[in-house]
Amino acid sequence: xxxxxxxxxxxxxxxxxxxxxxxxxxxxxxxxxxxxxxxxxxxxxxxxxxxxxxxxxxxxxxxxxxxxxxxxxxxxxxxxxxxxxxxxxxxxxxxxxxxxxxxxxxxxxxxxxxxxxxxxxxxxxxxxxxxxxxxxxxxxxxxxxxxxxxxxxxxxxxxxxxxxxxxxxxxxxxxxxxxxxxxxxxxxxxxxxxxxxxxxxxxxxxxxxxxxxxxxxxxxxxxxxxxxxxxxxxxxxxxxxxxxxxxxxxxxxxx
Amino acid sequence: xxxxxxxxxxxxxxxxxxxxxxxxxxxxxxxxxxxxxxxxxxxxxxxxxxxxxxxxxxxxxxxxxxxxxxxxxxxxxxxxxxxxxxxxxxxxxxxxxxxxxxxxxxxxxxxxxxxxxxxxxxxxxxxxxxxxxxxxxxxxxxxxxxxxxxxxxxxxxxxxxxxxxxxxxxxxxxxxxxxxxxxxxxxxxxxxxxxxxxxxxxxxxxxxxxxxxxxxxxxxxxxxxxxxxxxxxxxxxxxxxxxxxxxxxxxxxxxxxxxxxxxxxxxxxxxxxxxxxxxxxxxxxxxxxxxxxxxxxxxxxxxxxxxxxxxxxxxxxxxxxx
Numbered sequence: 148x149x150x151x152x153x154x155x156x157x158x159x160x161x162x163x164x165x166x167x168x169x170x171x172x173x174x175x176x177x178x179x180x181x182x183x184x185x186x187x188x189x190x191x192x193x194x195x196x197x198x199x200x201x202x203x204x205x206x207x208x209x210x211x212x213x214x215x216x217x218x219x220x221x222x223x224x225x226x227x228x229x230x231x232x233x234x235x236x237x238x239x240x241x242x243x244x245x246x247x248x249x250x251x252x253x254x255x256x257x258x259x260x261x262x263x264x265x266x267x268x269x270x271x272x273x274x275x276x277x278x279x280x281x282x283x284x285x286x287x288x289x290x291x292x293x294x295x296x297x298x299x300x301x302x303x304x305x306x307x308x309x310x311x312x313x314x315x316x317x318x319x320x321x322x323x324x325x326x327x328x329x330x331x332x333x334x335x336x337x338x339x340x341x342x343x344x345x346x347x348x349x350x351x352x353x354x355x356x357x358x359x360x361x362x363x364x365x366x367x368x369x370x371x372x373x374x375x376x377x378x379x380x381x382x383x384x385x386x387x388x389x390x391x392x393x394x395x396x397x398x399x400x401x402x
Numbered sequence: 403x404x405x406x407x408x409x410x411x412x413x414x415x416x417x418x419x420x421x422x423x424x425x426x427x428x429x430x431x432x433x434x435x436x437x438x439x440x441x442x443x444x445x446x447x448x449x450x451x452x453x454x455x456x457x458x459x460x461x462x463x464x465x466x467x468x469x470x471x472x473x474x475x476x477x478x479x480x481x482x483x484x485x486x487x488x489x490x491x492x493x494x495x496x497x498x499x500x501x502x503x504x505x506x507x508x509x510x511x512x513x514x515x516x517x518x519x520x521x522x523x524x525x526x527x528x529x530x531x532x533x534x535x536x537x538x539x540x541x542x543x544x545x546x547x548x549x550x551x552x553x554x555x556x557x558x559x560x561x562x563x564x565x566x567x568x569x570x571x572x573x574x575x576x577x578x579x580x581x582x583x584x585x586x587x588x589x590x591x592x593x594x595x596x597x598x599x600x601x602x603x604x605x606x607x608x609x610x611x612x613x614x615x616x617x618x619x620x621x622x623x624x625x626x627x628x629x630x631x632x633x634x635x636x637x638x639x640x641x642x643x644x645x646x647x648x649x650x651x652x653x654x655x656x657x658x659x660x661x662x663x664x665x666x667x668x669x670x671x672x673x674x675x676x677x678x679x680x681x682x683x684x685x686x687x688x689x690x691x692x693x694x695x696x697x698x699x700x701x702x703x704x705x706x707x708x709x710x711x712x713x714x715x716x717x718x719x720x721x722x723x724x
Contacts, residue, residue: 149639272512303487305485305486305487305489306489306492308454308476308485308489309481309483309485309489309490309491309550310491310502311475311476311477312454312455312456312457312476312477312481312482312551313477313502313506313550313551313554314477314480314501314503314506314554315477315502315506316475316477316654319506323491323502324491328492328493329659337592338481358707
């Protein structure tokens with residue numbers, strides 16, 4: 148076995164503790180009987196029961212899911228079309244376009260949020276569900292685009308030629324050969340987008356209206372009045388959902 | 403040719419301003435096994451892609467069964483292709499791959515099943531229906547690709563260096579099988595290769611191509627025994643080119659006798675491969691002549707003086723440069 152230096156082990160330990168200890172604490176304290184998050188008084192599912200009874204939270208959860216779903220579908224349509232359109236073309240600005248498309252991943256969220264807010268007020272769009280969907284879709288497009296594009300670049304064009312040769316029209320070729328080939332990429336991009344949208348706070352705050360709250364925003368606003376075990380429970384739920392989605396996304400991508 | 407199935411008439415094609423095909427005309431008879439032979443970049447692949455409809459020619463016509471199909475989409479042509487890299491659909495098993503063309507033709511499930519079964523036995527892969535392409539060896543993939551094409555019973559089957567990726571033993575075996583298959587099916591085969599031995603072994607007719615032009619068309623023995631150009635003489639069977647005055651002659655190495663004859667020279671090379679010895683002799687005028695015959699030459703060393711000779715009848719005058 149390869150010998151790992153002591154420094155590396157220490158580094159790994161520090162990173163792990165810094166990263167995962169707070170998460171672990173949150174999860175553990177979500178099962179705490181005590182109202183105070185600093186004391187452990189025994190196991191209970193009270194806070195989860197409370198979550199279930201909380202109508203506001205349920206509404207926010209529903210909002211988050213609908214929003215993430217609509218943003219994903221929109222991002223999917225745009226991202227996949229773009230990846231397909233740019234396929235096989237050796238344009239001199241090819242690199243530029245793919246860098247440009249991935250820009251939203253690199254721009255700080257707060258800047259994106261401000262920009263969206265500015266443009267929506269300029270356009271006189273009423274802030275709410277529609278503006279949030281547009282904003283979320285925008286930052287999700289790069290994920291779909293980049294993943295599907297990578298998948299397409301690895302595809303041998305003779306597969307599609309073989310389909311045509313065997314009697315398939317262009318549409319049938321897409322349905323029977325191209326689509327099944329890029330499907331893992333689409334699924335992976337979709338799930339990643341869903342997780343990104345579901346988690347987002349910053350851009351949501353800038354683009355939401357008075358009537359719409361997402362779960363992530365709800366947590367943020369609740370935190371202002373201090374961390375309650377209910378928040379811990381909620382955070383745990385979101386954590387589980389997100390990890391699950393990312394896990395499935397990675398799995399489909401590698402398949 | 404009494405019964406022409408496919409005609410190419412003055413086909414022209416350029417890519418990025420470079421002429422790939424220059425005025426290609428060719429008539430192919432029903433049931434022929436015709437081979438397009440040439441080195442890479444000679445335009446042979448472009449030619450069959452034009453026949454398949456995967457490329458559109460800049461000029462000229464493609465006529466199949468008497469109908470002009472130049473502008474017809476690939477899926478509407480009664481031709482099928484065996485691709486060089488097999489191009490099996492990775493998400494479909496062997497049965498689905500082979501049955502794909504028939505499914506598009508709306509054939510019933512039962513019929514498809516039967517046809518696939520027949521096609522698989524034709525390529526000796528009985529029982530492979532449920533395998534995935536990733537579970538197949540190169541040779542098996544190739545057989546599936548062939549089955550997937552022939553199951554549609556096309557008028558013409560196009561094969562783009564189908565044996566290129568296989569090792570020598572398997573290649574020899576597949577050559578024989580393909581020849582049998584073609585006889586059994588009676589389908590016209592248009593076969594591409596850069597391997598002259600393969601072409602000589604399999605074809606009923608060979609089309610030698612070079613730089614986007616047809617150099618010579620003929621039966622294997624016509625191309626081998628009476629090459630028209632210096633290129634064909636050298637490319638097919640590696641004939642000697644001998645310059646006499648202004649004329650260039652092709653002389654097959656097996657026709658060059660060692661030890662007797664009118665030309666004196668010095669041995670420069672003596673090799674033995676696959677039961678055939680080849681002795682290279684530099685003549686007084688500097689030209690090199692190779693002589694080949696069965697069996698080994700044990701008593702010849704490099705530097706030995708030797709005379710060589712050949713019959714005047716075995717000299718074939720060819721066009722082009724030496």
